[in-house]
Amino acid sequence: MSQTSLADFFSPDYATARRRFREAATRRGWKLSAYPIAELGPAGEELTIDVAVSPGSSGEQALAVSGGVHGVEGFLGSAVQLSLLERERLVDTDLANIRVVLIHGFNPYGFAWLRRTNENNVDLNRNFHRDPADFLGAPPAYAQLDSLLNPSGAPRRWELFPLKLAPAVLRHGFDGLRRIIVEGQHEFPQGLFFGGSEPQLSRTIFAEHLDQWLGGASDVAHLDLHTGLGRWGECQLLCDYLPSPLQRRRLQRAYGAVGVDLLDAEHLPYLPRGGFGAWCAARPNRNYLYACAEFGTYSGYQMLCGMRRENQLHRFASDAPVTHPVKRRIKELYCPSSIEWRRRTVECAGRLVDGAVRMLAELGDEGAR
């Protein structure tokens, strides 16, 4: 496939991405399901989580590829899924015995409205607590940063955010500050990294249908695609749980062989509270090998500024169109317009899928012995 055509898998908006995903899955003869959420998109369109499952695969192994847990990050997830649906060899030969499940637009509201969070300003990757008692609290230092991170007024042309942030950086260090901000909080519903006060609809849909999508597969390789963390165009795999030693060896071998490093809960610079991966990995009766694939875009500081400003706009001008400069900026931050970035990330995600398929094939061979 040519370099340019890899970038062509990116769609300009949620509605186009959804249509292309559904059309490609239908052409393949995959089983399609659409799960609506009670919200509409910018053009009044229906918002759904769309799931495509490969046909005739009753195997013991399943590959799941999800995107858009963080709404606006769904452009890459959608492009990768479309590229997989167009890949003749992968779909028809390698995966004959592997069930493939593609979950498109996990957070369709955020995807359509160019937000990281969902219709309730919830960060879905902070919403997967298993104990209801955990939907409480915030890191103590977050409360001190709230007025800085989540200003109580409409965006102004000039703000002194960098100056105001400097004392916090001096006090906590950059890594410490990042941990305080991004671990997740449940006390500031309009703030950044709000994990919600209860399970959200996207989580409920996923939890209710996962067993049906995966069928009887005992081994699951799940790649959850994200953008915005790490160096420009580079990928790293993050596991917000502790795999067993055997699982860790398998994951590291599978993805190391395609040139991507994997960090588990012991080595992550911070651990999200209520993370999606930890919930998936705890599924009973399955060897569930989850990895969040993060593709770097802009610097951590640029991401924080963009997120903060978009959240401020949403809070004080919720009717702002998706063409607003602040919205265009957040889209660029999570889905750079650079052809090179787009080509490189889709190509790398394709290699990750190859690694996952090889890992599943090995597991299948071991099971057959």
Ligand SMILES: [Zn+2]
């Ligand atoms: Zn993300």
